[in-house]
Amino acid sequence: MTITSPSSASSPTDVDGPYLQVEDLTVTFPTQDGPVQAVKGLSYSVELGKTLGIVGESGSGKSVSSMAVMGLHDAKSSEISGSIRLGGTEIVGLSESRMRKLRGNAMAMIFQDALAALHPFYRVGDQLAEAYAMHHPKASKRDGRRKAIEMLDRVGIPQPDRRVDDFAHQFSGGMRQRVMIAMGLINDPSLLIADEPTTALDVTVQAQILDLLQDLQREFNSAVIIITHDLGVIAEMADDVLVMYAGRCVEFGTTKEILTRPEMPYSWGLLSSIPEVGASTDARLIPIPGNPPSLLRPPSGCSFHPRCSHRDKVPGDLCFTELPELTPASNRAGHLKRCHLPNPEEIYLTEVLPEIAPDLAEETR
Amino acid sequence: MFAYVVKRLLSGVVVLFLISMSVFLLFWYGPSEPAQTICDRDTSNRCTPARLEVFRENLGFNNPWYEEYGTFMKGVVAGREIQFGSTKVFECPAPCLGYSYRTKAPVFEEMKDRMPATFSVAIGGAFLYLTLGIPIGVAAARRRGTVTDKALVSSFLVISSIPYYLFALLTWLFLTISWEIPLFSETGYFPITENPAKWFSGMALAWFALGAFGCTTYTRYSRGSMVEVLNEDYIRTAKAKGLRDNTVVYKHALRSALVPVITIFGIEFGTLLAGTIFTERIFNIDGIGLWALQAVNQRDLPVVAATALFGAAVLIISNIVVDVIYSVLDPRVRLS
Numbered sequence: 220m221t222i223t224s225p226s227s228a229s230s231p232t233d234v235d236g237p238y239l240q241v242e243d244l245t246v247t248f249p250t251q252d253g254p255v256q257a258v259k260g261l262s263y264s265v266e267l268g269k270t271l272g273i274v275g276e277s278g279s280g281k282s283v284s285s286m287a288v289m290g291l292h293d294a295k296s297s298e299i300s301g302s303i304r305l306g307g308t309e310i311v312g313l314s315e316s317r318m319r320k321l322r323g324n325a326m327a328m329i330f331q332d333a334l335a336a337l338h339p340f341y342r343v344g345d346q347l348a349e350a351y352a353m354h355h356p357k358a359s360k361r362d363g364r365r366k367a368i369e370m371l372d373r374v375g376i377p378q379p380d381r382r383v384d385d386f387a388h389q390f391s392g393g394m395r396q397r398v399m400i401a402m403g404l405i406n407d408p409s410l411l412i413a414d415e416p417t418t419a420l421d422v423t424v425q426a427q428i429l430d431l432l433q434d435l436q437r438e439f440n441s442a443v444i445i446i447t448h449d450l451g452v453i454a455e456m457a458d459d460v461l462v463m464y465a466g467r468c469v470e471f472g473t474t475k476e477i478l479t480r481p482e483m484p485y486s487w488g489l490l491s492s493i494p495e496v497g498a499s500t501d502a503r504l505i506p507i508p509g510n511p512p513s514l515l516r517p518p519s520g521c522s523f524h525p526r527c528s529h530r531d532k533v534p535g536d537l538c539f540t541e542l543p544e545l546t547p548a549s550n551r552a553g554h555l556k557r558c559h560l561p562n563p564e565e566i567y568l569t570e571v572l573p574e575i576a577p578d579l580a581e582e583t584r
Numbered sequence: 585m586f587a588y589v590v591k592r593l594l595s596g597v598v599v600l601f602l603i604s605m606s607v608f609l610l611f612w613y614g615p616s617e618p619a620q621t622i623c624d625r626d627t628s629n630r631c632t633p634a635r636l637e638v639f640r641e642n643l644g645f646n647n648p649w650y651e652e653y654g655t656f657m658k659g660v661v662a663g664r665e666i667q668f669g670s671t672k673v674f675e676c677p678a679p680c681l682g683y684s685y686r687t688k689a690p691v692f693e694e695m696k697d698r699m700p701a702t703f704s705v706a707i708g709g710a711f712l713y714l715t716l717g718i719p720i721g722v723a724a725a726r727r728r729g730t731v732t733d734k735a736l737v738s739s740f741l742v743i744s745s746i747p748y749y750l751f752a753l754l755t756w757l758f759l760t761i762s763w764e765i766p767l768f769s770e771t772g773y774f775p776i777t778e779n780p781a782k783w784f785s786g787m788a789l790a791w792f793a794l795g796a797f798g799c800t801t802y803t804r805y806s807r808g809s810m811v812e813v814l815n816e817d818y819i820r821t822a823k824a825k826g827l828r829d830n831t832v833v834y835k836h837a838l839r840s841a842l843v844p845v846i847t848i849f850g851i852e853f854g855t856l857l858a859g860t861i862f863t864e865r866i867f868n869i870d871g872i873g874l875w876a877l878q879a880v881n882q883r884d885l886p887v888v889a890a891t892a893l894f895g896a897a898v899l900i901i902s903n904i905v906v907d908v909i910y911s912v913l914d915p916r917v918r919l920s
Contacts, residue, residue, distance in 0.1 A: 291823055315829075323826035330824075335817035340839050340914055350825040386915050402825070 237264035238442045239288070239326075239410050244301035244311075246280070246287050255514045257283040259466045260301070265442040265459075267409060272457030272474065273446045274489065278511045280466040281446045285412045288444075289328050290318040306409060324354040326410040327403040332419050333395035337387035343398050344368070344383030347405055354406045370401035374431060393424035397431065404435060411436070412444045417452060429455050450493055454478055462486050465512050465522035468545060472554035482548045482556040482563035484529045491575045505574065521559065529566060533559040585911070589904060596900035603896045607889045608656065612649045619645055621883045622668070622685045642667040656682070681893070682886030686879075691890045695872065701773035702871035704783070705790050705863055706856040710849070712795025717802025718845065724803065725810030725841075726833060737807070740800040749862040752793040756866055759789060768792075771867040790867040794860070798852075805848055809841040816840070843913055850906030857902065858895030 246258040258280040265271045273281045286292055287299050290310060303310050305326060310318065330336035338346055347370060348363030355362070364383065371379035374397040387395060396416060403411055413432065417425040429452060436443050445456050453460055453474060460477040462470040462485065470483040481487055488507035509526040512518050524530050524538040537543075537559045548554040549564045560566065572579060611618070619639040623631040626639075644652040658664060659680035666674045666683050674683055674690075681691040720736065727733045743751070759768045768789040776783040813819065814837055822836045859873025872891060879887035911917045 289824055291820060319826045319828065321826070323824055328824045330817060330821060332817060336821045338818040338822070338836055338840075339916060341836075349827070353826050388916055402821075 237266045238306055239444075240264040240302075240304040241284070241288065242302040242304075244284060244287060244303060245299070246283050246292065247298040247300075248296060249298070250515070252515055254298075256517075257466050257514055258287065261463075261466075261468055263459075263461050263468070263471065265410070265444060267442050268436070268440045269458045270436065270443040270445060270456050272453040272460045273444060273463060274448060274450065274453055274460060275463035276448060276511050278514070279463040281463055282414055283466075284463075285328070285414060285444060285446055288410075289322060289326060289412065290315075291322075291328075320354070323350055323408075324406045325408055326412065327406065327408040329396075329399050329403045329411065329413040329416050331415040333392070333399040334387060334419075336399060337395065337402075339387060342384050342386055343390070344371075347371070347383075347398075347402050350402050351405050366405060367401075370405050371398065374398070374401040374404075374435075375427075376401075392420050393427060396420060396424075396428050400428070400431065400435070404439065407439055408441060410442045410444070411439075412446070414446045415448070416445070417449070418447070425452075432456065450478065450489060462489070465517055466514060467522065467557065468555070469523065469557045470555065471545075472548065472551070476548075476551055476554045480548075480551075480554075480564065481567065482554070482560075483523075483558045484527045484560070484563075485523050487567060487571045488526075491571065521557070529560060532566065533561075585908070589908065592904045592907070596897075596904070599900060600893060600896055604657075604889070604893055605653065607892050608653050609649065611885050611889065612652075616883050618685065618883060618885050619643055625686070626668070639668070681890040684879075684884055684887050686882050686884045686887075691886045694875070694887070695890055695894060698871050698875050700775065701869050702857065702859055702864070702873065704773065704776070704787050705794070705860055705869055705871060706853065708787055708791040709794030709798065709860075709863070710853050710856060712791050713798030713802055714849065716795060717799035718806045718842075720799065721803040721806030721808075722810050722833065722838060722841075724807045725814060728807075728811055733807075736803070740803050743797065744800040744804070748797055749866065751797050752862055752866045755793045755796070756789060759792070771869070773869045773871065787869075790863050790869060793867070794856075794863060802845065802849075805845050806841060809844050810837060813837045813841045839913060843910065846906055846909055846913070850902050850909075851899075854899035854902035855895075857898040859891065 241264065242262045244258055244261040245256065248255045248257060261280070261284055263271060273285070275281050283292075288303055288305075288310075290313070292299065294315075299311055301311060305321065308321075310321065313321075337343065341349075344364060344367045347367035348360070351366045352358055352360075352363045358366075368379045368383050371383055376382050376394055376397055382390070382394075387398070390398060396419075400416070403413075416432065417428050420428060432443070432445075433456065443456075445452065447453060457474045460470075460472060460474050461468055462477065462483065464485050470477060470481060470486050477486060478490070481490060485507070488505070491505040492507060494504055507526055508528070512522055512525065518525050520537070520539045520541050521527070521530075521543050527538065530538040541559075543557045543559045545555050545557045548556045556563070619636055620631070622643070623636045623639045627635060640646050644655060655664060659676060659678070659682070661678060663678035663680050664676055666676050668674070668683070668685075668688060674688070676683060676690050679692055681695070683689065684691055684694060687694065724733045724736045746754075756768075756771070759765050760771065767785050770782075770786060771789045772786045774782040774786045814833075816837075819832060819837055822832045827836075859871060859876055861873035861877050863869065864871045864874040865877060872894060875887065876891035878884070879891065
């Protein structure tokens with residue numbers, strides 16, 4: 220078996236439409252102080268070969284929603300409602316044993332800090348082979364090892380036949396993340412979730428890892444979800460972007476749309492807070508004031524209103540009293556936003572853009 | 585690894601040497617007068633000053649301490665001769681730890697005779713409390729926060745807050761005296777080579793007491809350690825691979841969770857081997873602990889010194905074993 224031919228176990232059965240379809244997903248954690256809704260009514264879909272970027276601050280529900288897709292939440296301490304369809308199979312409420320057959324096989328996850336996410340006591344080769352053997356019960360030990368070496372080679376680890384016997388702590392940060400990716404891809408998953416795969420790495424290594432992920436995606440034709448708070452990563456990787464705030468989707472659209480014509484003040488805030496190396500000295504770095512809201516007692520109305528500098532432009536006290544619906548943005552298909560502002564496009568062009576990128580604002584005018 | 589063990593053993597010998605010297609000095613400058621004691625005993629409390637002087641001379645109390653320490657160390661290495669207030673000369677072959685003042689037998693021989701009893705108690709007890717404590721701890725950790733977990737933790741806390749000697753006495757009172765359970769009817773040490781069944785039933789109650797009491801501690805240690813490890817990122821990774829719950833817990837989590845448990849076990853097992861005074865006293869097992877207790881009561885200095893040295897040696901060895909186990913469990917630990 221070569222890596223390029225997806226194994227029958229993980230290839231999707233004939234399904235029309237997106238490979239992953241999440242609808243109205245809500246994840247609740249009961250705590251002593253009351254239920255915490257970490258994800259509320261989230262819907263999105265990812266097609267094979269496409270990449271969805273999920274952005275948001277810590278605690279916005281990015282990771283929690285993806286862990287729900289992987290079925291990694293403890294059933295005893297979480298409640299999941301809504302629908303998650305993977306290759307046509309509903310996985311919310313699926314039995315643990317059937318879920319286990321999908322996990323690491325049809326869908327896999329790459330974690331943030333590879334040093335912590337790899338077992339310190341087992342050789343990386345054994346950890347890779349274990350993932351392979353789990354979903355290939357007939358494979359021998361030697362098959363597993365061969366596959367592990369093959370994958371290490373594929374993700375660009377030099378001398379894979381020697382490094383296969385090393386431990387995680389003997390690799391550099393970038394190499395460790397490659398091992399993590401190799402482990403995620405060892406069973407040719409159709410869905411790959413990368414949870415901040417480059418956060419712990421330095422910039423040059425980040426670029427290498429992102430390139431690698433793109434190469435592999437092209438080769439495996441898998442659906443990819445990339446979770447990040449780095450819009451640079453989004454710009455490089457994602458086809459579509461989902462902006463999350465306080466457990467909800469607040470804006471959704473193609474990457475180009477979201478990065479050039481965002482219509483939700485929180486997305487503006489994210490864009491404003493990126494430092495740019497070549498930026499003119501007039502450009503200001505504007506942080507989003509305040510802190511992410513408590514999910515235990517979320518703000519009334521729009522969750523973002525306590526931190527929103529544009530709330531006065533909304534007539535009445537709509538922002539305080541009523542949760543905005545996720546509605547189509549001004550004029551483009553597929554672009555959704557959750558905001559009461561009547562004329563966001565205009566505000567962005569006249570007020571926000573001149574502040575964060577004066578030269579760009581000139582051009583558009 | 586081999587070089588490391590040799591190095592540790594050599595430094596252990598240095599530690600033993602220092603301990604032997606401090607024990608020796610304690611006796612030399614200590615408050616009790618061994619010659620007086622031994623003279624009283626030998627003469628049925630009709631010790632004359634002249635007789636006392638003979639004992640002093642024989643036991644070397646008239647010489648400076650370093651000279652006598654030299655004689656003692658020479659005895660350990662090459663053996664020596666010992667006199668007890670009479671013209672009779674006792675031959676004490678190497679390794680000579682002196683003669684017991686009380687029984688007039690070589691201390692080392694007496695110690696050798698008592699070791700099997702202590703080792704039987706310690707190894708059997710430790711085996712029981714590990715095989716009970718760790719699995720119960722793991723089970724509680726997997727069910728953390730549930731009623732089962734809380735019931736286990738609190739009931740074990742109650743048991744471990746009873747003083748051990750009381751707990752051991754109670755097991756004996758109930759199991760042997762009140763309920764007359766046949767297995768526990770006759771406690772004590774019977775050589776395993778002569779009658780294995782009798783050896784087993786003689787030890788059973790001691791093992792039970794040690795095991796039941798010790799496992800509460802190990803349950804708490806392994807539960808705490810396991811709860812911590814189950815929150816590690818690599819456990820989430822293991823689950824994300826699609827591994828079975830049992831594989832995740834016993835292969836991935838337990839190996840890490842054992843590291844702190846082993847540390848505590850190493851120290852405790854050393855103490856256990858050095859003599860479990862309460863256990864041996866209550867269950868009438870003639871081991872090192874009981875022997876040490878008697879020696880202290882009777883001011884049998886050579887025996888007290890020997891048990892102190894034995895305890896130190898056992899602790900040193902079990903620490904080396906723990907370090908070696910570490911390096912087997914955790915590849916990041918390099919022995920050098």
